[in-house]
Amino acid sequence: MGKEIVSNEKKPLLFKLGIGLLMMWGILWIAALITPFTPLATPTKAVVASGCIIVGEILFLIGAVFVGKEVVAKYKSYLNPKNWRKKDKYEE
Known part of the structure; x- marks a missing residue:
């Protein structure tokens, strides 16, 4: 109860490209953090x-x-250390 329903719709190509760019963003930030130790x-x-x-x-x-903006806000909330110990409001 209260779980999100997964739709069988195919995501548009631009949406998938956007998700890939967001992943690259994280990888580049990790690379920037590792660079001083090379x-x-x-x-x-x-x-x-x-x-x-x-x-x-x-x-x-x-x-x-x-x-x-909704997907970006959700993605950034996962990366925020303040939210790592909080329970999801739908989990009980």
Whole structure:
């Protein structure tokens, strides 16, 4: 009771592309966090880390346009550490 009903409709190509761009956003942020620990020269690390962040944010904005603000809000709430221990309001 209270569970979401999964529809059998096929998602449009732009929606799937948007989800892929949101995943790339997360991967690029992880790459930016790992970059300082690589054996690259310091100026190279700075360029790579800032490049990952800039490209990641651009991909996030494009992906957000494709999937819609509701999906982005839900996706970001999963990534917020404040919400990790909260129970879903439909679980009981």
